[in-house]
Amino acid sequence: MSADLEPIYLDYAATTPVDGRVAERMREVQDRFYFNPSSNHFAGRRSAAVVDAAAGQLARLLNADPAEFLWTSGATESNNLAIIGAAKQRQHSGRHLVTLRTEHKAVVDVFRALEKQGFEVSWLEPDPDGRLPPERFQAALREDTQLASIMQTNNETGVVQDIQSLGAISRSRGVVFHVDGAQSVGKMPVDMAALPVDLMSITAHKLYGPKGVGALYVANGTAIEAQMFGGGQQRRLRPGTLPVDLIAGFGEAAAVAATRLEDDLTRLAALKAQLLEGIRDLDGLYVNGPEHDAYPGILNVGIEDVEGESLLLALEPLCVATGSACNSQSQEPSYVLRALGRSDIQAQSAIRFSLGRQTTREEIERAVSLYRGAVAKLRDLAPARTA
Amino acid sequence: MSADLEPIYLDYAATTPVDGRVAERMREVQDRFYFNPSSNHFAGRRSAAVVDAAAGQLARLLNADPAEFLWTSGATESNNLAIIGAAKQRQHSGRHLVTLRTEHKAVVDVFRALEKQGFEVSWLEPDPDGRLPPERFQAALREDTQLASIMQTNNETGVVQDIQSLGAISRSRGVVFHVDGAQSVGKMPVDMAALPVDLMSITAHKLYGPKGVGALYVANGTAIEAQMFGGGQQRRLRPGTLPVDLIAGFGEAAAVAATRLEDDLTRLAALKAQLLEGIRDLDGLYVNGPEHDAYPGILNVGIEDVEGESLLLALEPLCVATGSACNSQSQEPSYVLRALGRSDIQAQSAIRFSLGRQTTREEIERAVSLYRGAVAKLRDLAPARTA
C-alpha cells in the first residue's frame, strides 16, 4: 500500500490526532499519577484528584456540574449505556422509543437490539437536507414514549439538529432525551445548562483527545440502569479501573477546545468554502446535507457517474471517508445518504471531507486538484453512456 | 494529604506503572498511526496493521491464535462480556452457572446480576487456603450447567487455582469455562494451547501496559452474545473505534512480559521471602492464603489486635491495599478473606503487599520497618485487653 505515501488527512470526523498539550498531560499523569484512583492510600487519592480535575475541565467546556459525568470507553459505550440504561430503567412505564433514521450505527444498532427485546421504536425520517423538523418529532411522541435519542451533529453530513427545540418538546412530555454529541462536543458551543438534555454521549478522540475514553453526561436526577457490573467505581453505574491518564487527557482536550472553539469554527468555515469553491463547477456535483448552517468541519459531496471505490483509490494520498468511518469497511451504500433520498449509486460516489485543526489551505488546494483529477480520470476511463 | 510524600509503592496488584518500551511504542503510534483502523483508506489500514501486530504479540505471550482476541476496555468489561455473553448465548439449554465465592467483584457482581435475571448460580467455597479442590468443582456441575467461571490468580491473596484440572472437568461436561486472568497473564506462564479454557479476561494495566484496554480471549468455536451494539468492528462482538495506541501498548507489554516472566518470578519470590522473614516473628501475625505455591508478587498478612484503617495510615508513605483495590473505598471487611474463615476484625487488619518489577530490596526493608513500627505504635496506643 505504498508504504512511503504521506497521507493528506481529511478524515478528522473519523478520529483526530492527539493535541500536543493533551499528550504532554497524559505523559505527566502516566509518570506521576499512574496509581489506581480507587486505592485507599494517599497515592491513589492523588490519582483520584487528577480525575476530579479532568471532570472539572469537561464540566467547564459544557457548563455542567462535574458530578454529572460518567467515564466510559467512548461514545459507542456511552450510547449503549444511555439508551439501554434509560429504556430498561423506565420499561415498566412504557416501551416506546423514538429516534432518527440517520443516527450513527452506535445508536441505530442499539435500538435494533432493543426492538428484539420487545421495545417499539419509531424511526423518524429527516428532511432531504438531513434535518428533523420539531413538529415531526412532537407528533411521534406518545403516552408510552420513554426515551428519544437524536444526535447533535451528523457524522456523515455535518447537519446539526435543533437540540434546543427537540429537547424542550421531550421535556414537556416527560420523555428522557438522549443526544449523541460525539461530533459536536468540543467542536461547537454546547451549553448543558441551557439545553433541555438528560443524557449526552461524548468521546475524546474526536476532539484531539485520546482514543479509548469517553463520557456520558447524566443530568442530575436522570436514572439509568447499569449495563456493566463490578467494583464500586462511579456509583456502580460504570465499574472498572479508571484510566486516569486517558481521563486527564480528555479533560485537557476539553480545556483546549474551550479556548479555541470559535477560532476553529472560523478557520474551518473558510477552508470548507475554499474546498467547495474548488470543485462545485464539476459536472454533476452536489452536496449531501445542507449547504448552509451545517458544521463547517464536514463537507460531503457526491458526483454523478463516478464509481465510489475507484474514486477513493484515485484520490490517494488523500485520506477521506466514504460512508461513515465506523462502518466503512463494508461496501454497503450509506444508509444515511439513502435516507436523504440518494440512490445507491449516488450514495456510493459520496466522499466525506472532514477538516480539522491541522488542515491548511495548501492541503485543501491539493485536495481540490486530486478530486478534479480523479473525476476526470475515471470519466476518461468510463465507456460513453451511449456505447 | 502531605503533598510532598514520596510513595513507596507496593500496590502492583491494583495497577502497574507503564513500562518504558510500552510508553515509547504508544507515543510512536499516537504520532504516526493515530488513524481509525476501520477507515477505508491506506492510512487507516496502517493503523489496522498496528492492531494486528499487537494481537500477534499477545497471541505469542499466550500461545494462542491472534484471531482469538477481542479488544475491550479492561478486565471488568471482559468479564461482563464473557459471562453474560456466554450465559445468554446458552440460556435455552440451561440456566445453571458455577463460580467461586472469592472471585473479584467484576465476576461476583456479574453473577449477582444474572441471578436477578433468573439464572441459578452455585457459589463454591474454597478451602481455607483459598484453593478450590477439583472434586468440589466437579460435584457442582449439573446437567443444566452452561458456564463456569474460576479466576486464575486471586487478587487479594495470590492463590493460584488449578485451571488445568478445572478446565478439563468443564470440558468433559460440555460446560463453557471462563477464567479471569487479570492477575495472571503476563505474570506467570499461561499457555492457551495447553489449557482447556474457552474464555479468558485480560487487562493491560496489571502487566505494565496502559489503563483503559483489555482483551477477551475467545477460543475458536466459542459463541457469545455481544453486549454492546454499534459499528461493525470486531465481528460486531465489541464495536467502537479501536484505541490503536493503547492496543499497541498492550501488545508491547505482552512482548516485554514474555521476555522477563521467569526473571520477574524469581526476583519477586526473593523479595516476598525477604518481606515475610522481616515480619513473621511479630506476635499474632499470619498469612492469608497459602504460604507456598502462591503467586510471589502478592503477600497478604493479618495481625491480631491491630485495627486495619489505623494500620494503613500508620504505614504511610507505604502504599498497600486493604481489601481489594477495586472496592477498597468501602470499609467493609473483605469477603474474600471472610470466605477463608477470617473474622471481620481479622479481615480488617489484613494488608496486601503486592510487589512488582520496580520493587527493590531497600523498599522491602523500609516496608518491614514501617510495618513493625506501625504495629508497635498501635499496640502501644491500645488499652490493655484487661483494662
Add this chain to the structure above:
Amino acid sequence: MIVDPYNSRVREYFTNPMHCGDVAGGAIGYFEDQGIRLRLSAAIDGDTITRLRFHAWGCPHTIAAAEATCRRFEGGAAAELEDFETGQIMKDLAVPIEKTGRILVLEDTVRSLGQAIRDLTDT
C-alpha cells in the same frame, strides 16, 4: 470526589499523640462499643484535671478524637467534662457521618471518667 479522609488535625494527633499513656492510680473512664475501645485516665488536683491520658483501639479518627479530648480537658475543671461536645469534635476532625457512633462512644467514655472523678472526690 475523593479527598484525603483525614484532615491535618487528625493527621497530627494520630501521628504524634502527646497524651497517649496512663496516669498511674488516676481516675479511669473506659468504654468499648462500635468496634472500638477507649480508656481515659486522669490525675485530679482539687477540681482541676492536672493530667489526662488515653489509650485507644480504633480508626484514626477515634485515636485523634481521644487525643483531642485530652488536649481539651487537661488543665481544666473536672466539671467541664460535662461540656463534652460531639458536634465540635466532629467538626474539628471532619469525622465522617458514618463514624458518629464512635464519637458517641468517646462521649460515653468521657462521661464515665466524670463519674469516676465524682466517685473519687465524693469519698
Add this chain to the structure above:
Amino acid sequence: MIVDPYNSRVREYFTNPMHCGDVAGGAIGYFEDQGIRLRLSAAIDGDTITRLRFHAWGCPHTIAAAEATCRRFEGGAAAELEDFETGQIMKDLAVPIEKTGRILVLEDTVRSLGQAIRDLTDT
C-alpha cells in the same frame, strides 16, 4: 486482519492503464451488469489482435482486470480470446471472492468481442 485490498499489480494497472481508449472502427465487445460497464475494442490483422483498448466503469479491480485483459491478448491470436481464464485473473489481481461476478462480466465482454471479431472476419 485488514490488508491493502489492492495488490501491487492492481495499483499499477489502475494508476497507469496503458490500454485505456478506443480503436476507431475496430471490433467491439460490450457488457454491463453487476453495477459495472465494460467495453473492449480491437484492431485485427489477419488472425492477430494488433491493438486492444478498453473503457471501464467500476471498482479498481474491474479497471485493472480490463487493463490486464488488454495486455494479455494484444499481439496474440484472436482465437486465444476463447482462453480467457477467470481463475488466472482472480489470482493475479487478488480479486476478492465477492467480486467474482464482475470478472464474469469481463469474461462476457471478452466473449462478446470474440464474437464481434468472428462476425467481422466471417463477412
